Structure formats: structure tokens, C-alpha cells
Amino acid sequence: xxxxxxxxxxxxxxxxLIGGSFCRALKRANAVTxxxxxxxxxxxxxxxxxxxxIDSMATDLAGAVQDADVVMIATPLGAYADIFAGLRDHLSAxxxxxxxxxxxxxxxxxxxxxxxxxxxxxxxxxxxxxxxxQSGVEAAFAELFDRHRVILTPLEQTEAQxxxxxxxxxxxxxxxxxxxxxxxxxxxxxxxSHLPHMLAYALVDCLAGMDEQKAIFRFAxxxxxxxxxxxxxxxxxxxxxCFANREELLTMLDQFQQQLDNLTKAIRAxxxxxxxxxxxxxxxxxxxFSKLRATGPIPKE
Amino acid sequence: xxxxxxxxxxxxxxxxLIGGSFCRALKRANAVTxxxxxxxxxxxxxxxxxxxxIDSMATDLAGAVQDADVVMIATPLGAYADIFAGLRDHLSAxxxxxxxxxxxxxxxxxxxxxxxxxxxxxxxxxxxxxxxxQSGVEAAFAELFDRHRVILTPLEQTEAQxxxxxxxxxxxxxxxxxxxxxxxxxxxxxxxSHLPHMLAYALVDCLAGMDEQKAIFRFAxxxxxxxxxxxxxxxxxxxxxCFANREELLTMLDQFQQQLDNLTKAIRAxxxxxxxxxxxxxxxxxxxFSKLRATGPIPKE
Numbered sequence: 001x002x003x004x005x006x007x008x009x010x011x012x013x014x015x016x017l018i019g020g021s022f023c024r025a026l027k028r029a030n031a032v033t034x035x036x037x038x039x040x041x042x043x044x045x046x047x048x049x050x051x052x053x054i055d056s057m058a059t060d061l062a063g064a065v066q067d068a069d070v071v072m073i074a075t076p077l078g079a080y081a082d083i084f085a086g087l088r089d090h091l092s093a094x095x096x097x098x099x100x101x102x103x104x105x106x107x108x109x110x111x112x113x114x115x116x117x118x119x120x121x122x123x124x125x126x127x128x129x130x131x132x133x134q135s136g137v138e139a140a141f142a143e144l145f146d147r148h149r150v151i152l153t154p155l156e157q158t159e160a161q162x163x164x165x166x167x168x169x170x171x172x173x174x175x176x177x178x179x180x181x182x183x184x185x186x187x188x189x190x191x192x193s194h195l196p197h198m199l200a201y202a203l204v205d206c207l208a209g210m211d212e213q214k215a216i217f218r219f220a221x222x223x224x225x226x227x228x229x230x231x232x233x234x235x236x237x238x239x240x241x242c243f244a245n246r247e248e249l250l251t252m253l254d255q256f257q258q259q260l261d262n263l264t265k266a267i268r269a270x271x272x273x274x275x276x277x278x279x280x281x282x283x284x285x286x287x288x289f290s291k292l293r294a295t296g297p298i299p300k301e
Numbered sequence: 302x303x304x305x306x307x308x309x310x311x312x313x314x315x316x317x318l319i320g321g322s323f324c325r326a327l328k329r330a331n332a333v334t335x336x337x338x339x340x341x342x343x344x345x346x347x348x349x350x351x352x353x354x355i356d357s358m359a360t361d362l363a364g365a366v367q368d369a370d371v372v373m374i375a376t377p378l379g380a381y382a383d384i385f386a387g388l389r390d391h392l393s394a395x396x397x398x399x400x401x402x403x404x405x406x407x408x409x410x411x412x413x414x415x416x417x418x419x420x421x422x423x424x425x426x427x428x429x430x431x432x433x434x435q436s437g438v439e440a441a442f443a444e445l446f447d448r449h450r451v452i453l454t455p456l457e458q459t460e461a462q463x464x465x466x467x468x469x470x471x472x473x474x475x476x477x478x479x480x481x482x483x484x485x486x487x488x489x490x491x492x493x494s495h496l497p498h499m500l501a502y503a504l505v506d507c508l509a510g511m512d513e514q515k516a517i518f519r520f521a522x523x524x525x526x527x528x529x530x531x532x533x534x535x536x537x538x539x540x541x542x543c544f545a546n547r548e549e550l551l552t553m554l555d556q557f558q559q560q561l562d563n564l565t566k567a568i569r570a571x572x573x574x575x576x577x578x579x580x581x582x583x584x585x586x587x588x589x590f591s592k593l594r595a596t597g598p599i600p601k602e
Contacts, residue, residue, distance in 0.1 A: 206556055208583065221431060243576075278503070
């Protein structure tokens with residue numbers, strides 16, 4: 001069972017799908033007294049306030065994080081360096097900072113560069129492996145993290161108490177928390193998330209040109225819809241992820257291109273045995289993944 | 302509204318997901334008096350009989366199609382040539398033959414080669430753009446084709462009456478029928494169905510090797526699940542599709558590889574403008590497709 005923890009003030013930097021859902025999940029758990037939202041778009045913050053996602057709003061970072069026990073950063077990755085730099089002079093002495101970014105190496109670098117050494121020891125890098133192709137606070141919901149995994153990637157110098165606090169908050173938000181190294185996180189996510197997004201974007205862009213002549217999308221069915229759903233994701237957010245995890249992503253792109261090249265060559269060479277073997281290995285692995293999902297912490301929907 | 306049509310005997314060659322669902326949909330519409338199922342696996346046919354999907358079973362082709370008004374071929378594509386050859390001496394004079402294969406060029410070639418010229422004029426090539434990653438008669442259901450498109454690709458010499466009959470049957474089965482040329486069908490399906498299946502198989506096989514070391518599938522979320530669902534499809538069926546539509550598929554594979562190569566180069570060269578432009582074009586096209594689906598004949602699920 002998650003421990004009971006209660007914090008007085010949470011500051012959420014970036015109240016979109018992830019930040020907003022984190023707020024809603026913690027309110028559902030009665031885990032926080034006051035949530036202050038910060039963002040550059042005051043209309044969106046106003047909306048978050050009206051929806052009851054946050055209790056107050058601030059358009060200056062200093063005001064937002066004043067007296068905060070915890071600061072959650074949930075903006076696109078491109079904004080992180082400025083945010084860390086902006087936080088440096090305004091965090092309370094014991095404030096724990098965490099984030100929800102999809103890449104951890106570049107985030108840790110930005111935190112190390114821009115926070116004080118003291119603050120950096122209380123920075124807990126995190127990544128909720130959850131989301132939809134939607135974005136914005138209107139899409140936020142309290143159940144987003146239920147039975148989903150949150151990966152924390154603390155460093156050797158990260159304070160154990162800070163890690164424990166963030167772990168408990170995520171548990172109260174419904175998630176199962178696991179820890180791994182920054183490098184392992186970035187390699188795994190490049191494979192299972194960042195690469196598939198690149199493939200979906202590339203495929204849809206490739207077909208969009210054909211569609212102009214032939215209206216091909218009219219004849220696409222459910223398989224295509226599922227396969228390309230992630231190509232509706234937020235372009236700026238994925239641009240940021242792409243460059244924040246560039247080296248790991250390029251490694252995976254190379255591996256995938258090699259694999260696709262092998263398949264293409266087998267088809268061209270009429271090597272039917274190689275093709276059916278690849279399809280069979282893939283089906284077995286995908287069926288294994290389905291079983292994992294059916295029994296694991298991640299819900300089917 | 303679909304015309305009312307009633308046929309006395311339908312023979313279904315291959316009673317799997319598609320063949321079985323066609324039977325169930327026509328029974329739901331009271332469109333047929335008797336359905337005889339044929340297949341090489343008598344256990345599966347027995348199952349189809351027990352489930353009430355078919356009314357009788359036959360393990361010899363001649364018996365199955367005796368006195369049949371319509372023959373529906375719904376096996377993997379690799380079996381078609383033998384089936385057409387086997388039908389040649391056993392079809393009733395007015396029997397209309399149709400099929401549900403995902404590729405039309407190779408099917409039309411096999412029909413032309415193996416049927417008499419007379420029989421070939423009553424062969425109506427068809428493709429229901431529907432399916433799930435499941436296979437087998439147990440997965441068949443009457444609603445599979447509801448509000449889905451069925452593409453017929455009749456040739457110049459195909460009898461108009463035969464085309465009309467198959468069109469009406471599919472309408473009674475719940476589908477919307479459209480017609481296009483064989484070449485257009487095979488190009489469109491290579492783009493929206495066959496290529497995505499290749500990418501899903503290649504991705505999952507690529508990651509399966511990594512997974513052995515790192516258990517990466519444990520940290521994959523909903524986006525990955527949707528993206529790779531089609532990699533659970535029947536390997537033999539997709540092997541057959543792959544080689545039956547080889548030239549169109551190779552063309553699409555080349556186009557896609559070029560596109561992915563452009564994206565990879567842009568990431569490597571730090572060309573952020575090119576990356577965000579591609580993602581934005583893709584998102585716009587995918588959102589457009591979502592709207593088509595919401596208003597078109599294809600259901601959301």
C-alpha cells in the first residue's frame with residue numbers, strides 16, 4: 001500500500017495533459033493542500049483554474065514556487081533549461097523538484113548545470129509512462145496514471161528522502177514506481193516510444209502526398225488507425241524529445257533501418273523462409289507483450 | 302437501402318475470421334438458405350459447424366461447391382491457384398465466384414489461368430477492408446463488416462449481373478461497397494495496410510532481441526501497444542500477401558525508407574525546422590484521417 005503523505009504546496013510548471021492529470025490524481029487522493037499552476041499561456045492557466053485542476057495560478061516562476069514543498073516540471077523538454085535557471089533563486093530550502101519528461105539524460109544535464117549542487121541533490125528525475133495523443137489541460141484526467149508505470153532515475157547523490165517523497169506521491173496518484181539508471185531509461189524509451197513515434201510520423205507524412213492524388217486514407221481500416229494514432233501527438237513536444245534523446249534515437253533508427261532493409265531484401269530475393277521466420281518471431285514477441293499487459297500494472301486501455 | 306436477394310447455397314472455401322464472419326453476417330440478414338464450408342482442417346470445420354457458422358461441411362472441393370449459387374474464397378492467398386484449379390470442373394453453370402483476398406492482381410491472374418473463360422467472367426474479385434489481428438472461426442462475428450468498406454475490382458469482361466449479386470450480398474452483410482481497378486486497389490492497400498504491417502513486424506522483431514537483455518516490453522505503454530497490434534497478425538497470411546503484392550509493396554517500402562532516411566538525416570544534422578515541419582504535416586494528415594473516420598462508413602472501433 002502507498003504510504004500516506006501530505007504536502008502543503010505543490011507548484012506545477014506546465015499544466016497540460018500530464019501536469020494537469022498529476023494535479024487531478026493528487027486531489028483525488030487528498031494528498032495536497034494547495035496547487036499553484038505556472039505557465040506562459042495565461043488563458044490555459046485560467047482554464048485549469050476554472051476546471052479545478054489547480055487552486056491558484058502564477059505567471060511568474062518566483063511567485064509560483066514560493067514556499068512550495070514540491071515542484072513538478074511538466075513542460076515540453078525544450079523549456080527545461082530556462083525553468084531550472086529560473087527556479088535557482090526562488091526555491092525554498094527543503095523544496096524537492098521533480099519532472100515528468102520523456103527523456104532523462106538531457107534533463108539531468110540541464111538540472112546539474114542550472115540548479116545549485118544542494119538543489120540538484122533534491123531533484124528527482126521522473127517519467128510517467130502514460131499519455132494519450134491528446135494534449136492540453138482539458139484532456140487531463142485523474143485516472144491517467146492508474147496502474148501505469150512511473151520510472152524514477154535518481155543519481156547517486158540524489159537524497160533518498162526526496163526520492164521516497166516523489167515515489168509516494170506517484171503511488172498516491174495511482175502509479176507503480178520503478179527505478180532505473182538514466183542511461184537505461186533513455187535506451188528503453190528510445191526503443192519502445194521514441195522510435196515508434198518517428199515511424200508513425202514518417203509513414204503518415206509519406207502517405208499524405210499519395211493521398212492528395214488518390215484519397216487513400218478513405219480506404220484505410222482499423223489497423224492503420226491504431227498504427228498511426230501516435231502521429232497525432234504534439235509536434236513541438238516530439239520535436240523536443242527527438243533532439244533531447246538524439247543519440248539513443250539515432251542508434252535505434254539505424255537498427256530499425258537495418259532490420260527493414262533485411263526484410264525488403266528478403267522480399268525482393270523471394271526468400272520466403274526468411275520472411276515467414278521474421279513474421280513469426282515478431283508475432284510471438286507481440287503476443288508475449290500482450291500477456292505482460294494483461295497481467296502487469298498497465299491497463300489494456 | 303440494400304436490395305433483397307436470397308441465395309440457396311453458398312460455399313465458403315476457408316472458414317476463418319473473414320469467411321466465418323461473412324457466413325454469420327449473411328445468416329443475420331437471412332440472405333442464404335444453406336452454407337457449406339470447405340477447408341483442409343476438418344477440426345476447424347467441425348468447430349464452425351458446432352458454432353452454427355456453417356450448415357454443412359465438406360473436405361472435398363467438388364462436394365462443397367455442388368449446386369452452389371455463390372462460392373466465396375477466403376483462404377490465405379497462397380492457396381488460391383490450387384482452389385481455382387480444383388473448382389474448374391465442379392462449378393454449376395451459373396455459379397458466381399468471389400473472394401476476400403487482400404491483394405487483387407495476383408488473384409485475378411490465378412483465376413484467369415485456372416478457370417474457364419466463361420467462369421472467369423463470373424468471377425468477382427473482392428476485398429473487405431476489415432479484420433482484426435485475430436484469426437480462426439472462433440474469432441468470427443456477424444458485425445465485422447458493419448459500416449466497413451468492401452472493394453470490388455471487376456474487370457471489363459466481368460458480368461454486370463455477377464458484380465451486382467456480390468455487391469448486394471456484401472450490403473446485406475452490413476458493408477459499403479465501392480469499385481476500383483485492380484491496380485488502384487493494390488497500390489492503395491500496399492500503402493495503407495501492407496506497408497504498416499511490414500513496419501510493425503520489423504519493429505517488434507528488432508526490439509525482441511533487445512528485450513532479451515533488458516525486458517524493454519515491460520516499460521512500453523499504450524502507444525506501443527496500438528502501434529504494434531498488427532504484428533500479432535497471422536504470419537502465413539501476411540507472408541502470402543507480401544509476395545502476392547510484391548511489386549507494389551517494394552515500391553512503398555522504398556518510398557518509406559527514403560522518408561525515414563530524410564528524417565534520420567534531419568535529426569543527425571540538427572535540422573530542427575525540417576523535423577518539426579514533418580511532424581506537423583503528419584499530425585495534420587492524421588487528424589484529417591480521424592475526421593474521415595468519424596464521419597465515414599468505418600466505425601471508430
